[in-house]
Amino acid sequence: MHKNSGITLTASALCHQVKVNAGDTLSLINKLSLSIKSAEQIAITGASGSGKSTLLSLLAGLENIQQGTLTVEHQGISVDDNYLRQHSGFVFQQFHLLPELDAINNVALPLKLRAVKNADEQAAQWLENVGLSHRKNQPISKLSGGEQQRVAIARAFVNQPSIIFADEPTGNLDEQTAGEVASLMCDFARKNHTTLVLVTHNLALAKQLDSQYCLVQGALEKCE
Ligand SMILES: Nc1ncnc2c1ncn2[C@@H]1O[C@H](COP(=O)(O)OP(=O)(O)OP(=O)(O)O)[C@@H](O)[C@H]1O
Numbered sequence: 001m002h003k004n005s006g007i008t009l010t011a012s013a014l015c016h017q018v019k020v021n022a023g024d025t026l027s028l029i030n031k032l033s034l035s036i037k038s039a040e041q042i043a044i045t046g047a048s049g050s051g052k053s054t055l056l057s058l059l060a061g062l063e064n065i066q067q068g069t070l071t072v073e074h075q076g077i078s079v080d081d082n083y084l085r086q087h088s089g090f091v092f093q094q095f096h097l098l099p100e101l102d103a104i105n106n107v108a109l110p111l112k113l114r115a116v117k118n119a120d121e122q123a124a125q126w127l128e129n130v131g132l133s134h135r136k137n138q139p140i141s142k143l144s145g146g147e148q149q150r151v152a153i154a155r156a157f158v159n160q161p162s163i164i165f166a167d168e169p170t171g172n173l174d175e176q177t178a179g180e181v182a183s184l185m186c187d188f189a190r191k192n193h194t195t196l197v198l199v200t201h202n203l204a205l206a207k208q209l210d211s212q213y214c215l216v217q218g219a220l221e222k223c224e
Contacts, residue, residue: 006038
């Protein structure tokens with residue numbers, strides 16, 4: 001398997017507000033600091049509406065930083081948000097696959113967008129890695145939820161990202177399938193030295209990772 005060279009993320013004193021009804025603002029993130037080392041696996045838990053998805057978007061460089069800093073380094077050298085996005089993979093609760101394409105074309109798409117020559121071969125290999133070789137030509141709509149999430153994991157890893165951001169990746173799956181899908185993702189991240197930042201309500205899943213944090217009133221508390 002490909003070995004990634006690492007990205008480290010350092011968030012310092014991040015604050016983030018959103019506009020709510022009648023022009024009021026809600027402080028979702030409040031002087032939050034966090035260091036994520038290369039190849040580390042961290043879980044972020046917290047009550048519904050506490051701001052976990054918003055925090056993930058900030059850490060992934062998908063949302064503008066309003067206050068505080070997010071420092072991204074690759075092998076000790078500072079890089080920008082654009083670099084972070086190019087070296088990131090994403091896995092979402094709703095899978096976000098293209099239903100009109102079959103499994104292999106969903107996985108191959110990120111490679112084809114970069115004009116990678118052997119995109120189909122690499123996509124087929126990743127479908128094999130997630131145990132779905134036999135379903136590679138199935139339209140996404142014919143796959144079960146667990147199979148769709150395995151396709152989404154293959155698609156996230158096919159670009160050999162340095163870091164994966166996963167937002168409730170098992171939220172739509174039954175307990176057993178959730179466990180299988182989660183183990184698959186954590187194992188691939190370990191084998192590929194890929195950093196994993198995971199938002200989840202599933203405490204059993206969170207415990208499989210190196211560190212667990214809980215988002216409370218806009219700041220992170222380490223769970224022991
Ligand atoms: N851009 C925005 N404008 C207005 N409100 C927002 C915006 N982004 C998030 N919110 C609100 O902020 C709160 C936190 O949202 P967020 O999705 O980050 O929470 P969460 O912890 O991931 O929730 P859940 O666990 O239910 O998915 C919610 O009440 C949401 O409606």
